[in-house]
Amino acid sequence: MDIDFSLVLVLATGIAFVLWLVDKLLFAPGRNQVAKRLQARYPQWEQGGTDDRRQYEQAVQSQARQPVLFEYASSFLPVLAIVLVLRSFIVEPFQIPSASMVPTLEVGDFILVNKFAYGLRLPVVGTRVMEVGEPQRGDVMVFFPPDDKRYFIKRVIGLPGDRVEIRDKRLMINGEVANQTLLAELPAGKPSYQLYKEQIGLVEHAIRTELYKPRGRTPLGYDPDNLSLTVKPGHYFMMGDNRDNSSDSRFWGQVPEHNVVGKAFAIWMHWDSFFSIPSFKRVGMIE
Numbered sequence: 001m002d003i004d005f006s007l008v009l010v011l012a013t014g015i016a017f018v019l020w021l022v023d024k025l026l027f028a029p030g031r032n033q034v035a036k037r038l039q040a041r042y043p044q045w046e047q048g049g050t051d052d053r054r055q056y057e058q059a060v061q062s063q064a065r066q067p068v069l070f071e072y073a074s075s076f077l078p079v080l081a082i083v084l085v086l087r088s089f090i091v092e093p094f095q096i097p098s099a100s101m102v103p104t105l106e107v108g109d110f111i112l113v114n115k116f117a118y119g120l121r122l123p124v125v126g127t128r129v130m131e132v133g134e135p136q137r138g139d140v141m142v143f144f145p146p147d148d149k150r151y152f153i154k155r156v157i158g159l160p161g162d163r164v165e166i167r168d169k170r171l172m173i174n175g176e177v178a179n180q181t182l183l184a185e186l187p188a189g190k191p192s193y194q195l196y197k198e199q200i201g202l203v204e205h206a207i208r209t210e211l212y213k214p215r216g217r218t219p220l221g222y223d224p225d226n227l228s229l230t231v232k233p234g235h236y237f238m239m240g241d242n243r244d245n246s247s248d249s250r251f252w253g254q255v256p257e258h259n260v261v262g263k264a265f266a267i268w269m270h271w272d273s274f275f276s277i278p279s280f281k282r283v284g285m286i287e
Contacts (some may be wrong), residue, residue, distance in 0.1 A: 004149070006123045009087065013080040019073035027070065034064040088123040089115055092262065094142060094151065095271075100240035100247065101153060103195060103206045104140065109282060110269040111153075113142050117263040126258055135159070135236055135260065137173065138203025140286050143238070144259040145252050153264060154248050157200065158237030165228045169209055169243065173200065180207075193244075205287045210244035218251045236260075 038059045039045050044052035066074070086092075096109040105111065115121070118141075120130040126144075135141055139156045158164040158173065165172040172178065179199045183206065185191035191211060198207045215224050222229075227250065231237045235254035240246025249255065266285050271278040 004124070006088070009080065009084050010123050013077070013084050016073045016077040016080055019070055020077050023066070023070035023074070027067070031064040031066065035060060038064070084123065087115070089120055091115060093268070094153070094264070096153065099245060100242050101140070101155075102242040102245075103208055104155075104241045104287065105153070105264075105267070106270065106282070108270050108272045109267050110271060111264050111286065112266045112268055113262040113264050115262040117265075118260050121260075126261075128257075135263070136201070136203075137162075138200040138205065140264040141236070141238070142261040142264055143236075143255050144261070145255065146259070148252070151261065152238075154238035154240050154246070155200075155205070156236055157239045157249075158231040158254075160231055160233045160235060162231045162237070163228070164231060164237050166224070166226055169225050171198070171200075203287070205241065207241045207243055208245075213244050215244065220251065220253060222250050224250045 038056055042052035042056040042059075044050045045056035047053055092113045092115055094111050094113055096105045096107055096111065099107055116132050118135055119128040119132045121128050135156045137156055137159060140153065141156050142151055142153050144150070145152050157171070163172075163174050165175075170177060170180070181197040183195040183197055185194050193208055193210050196207050196209065197204055199205075217223055224244075229237070232254055234257045236257070237249045237254055239248045239250070264286050267282050269278050269280060270282045
């Protein structure tokens with residue numbers, strides 16, 4: 001079951017705020033009055049080590065103590081509010097669950113996503129309330145695919161209005177072939193896949209293609225290795241860097257602007273599994 005952590009965080013913050021407000025308006029004034037009477041009864045209540053101070057503290061605990069529920073709400077509210085603001089509007093951590101972005105991102109990579117690069121959005125509903133920037137070709141972007149509530153991460157290939165074509169696995173955007181440079185054929189001898197450096201606009205990044213992996217037509221009717229389409233207004237065409245092992249826009253369609261979450265910009269840790277030791281060898285910026 002996929003848990004909507006944003007919704008949980010918003011609800012938790014809202015509940016803590018309501019409890020804090022109820023206590024502040026209804027119960028805190030009464031406790032303050034009791035505390036003032038006790039301060040008058042024990043005039044040396046501010047001086048540590050005195051009998052008045054000890055008796056005052058005991059009396060407050062028995063007569064004017066904040067109920068546990070409201071105490072917890074008051075303590076957790078600032079923490080929840082800070083986490084909500086940071087996660088919703090500034091930066092959010094994600095873990096890579098699949099190999100669709102190999103070699104750029106590996107399974108177990110923990111990444112940071114810039115939440116304001118493409119505009120400030122309300123948590124949960126995703127409505128953009130302030131324009132800051134727009135996705136660019138080559139960006140690694142986190143988003144929700146059409147009709148899916150799971151987070152996906154792919155590379156922006158086509159912007160609104162772009163003509164995207166693939167011919168025998170070679171990518172073309174608006175009639176311009178994306179430059180590819182062969183880096184390696186692996187394994188050596190009889191290779192099964194190839195690594196390339198590919199340039200999309202100003203962004204140069206690594207991709208992986210399989211040599212012996214036939215693929216049928218996608219649910220949208222595309223041949224994933226040979227297609228031609230125009231990106232719709234307000235949409236983006238996304239593809240994984242592991243081109244022959246990626247569920248992307250060739251399979252489930254173009255991503256509407258409303259589904260954009262943020263721009264992935266850094267790897268901060270790699271952790272294969274709970275029983276392994278976290279590694280920081282892959283720490284760095286995402287190309």
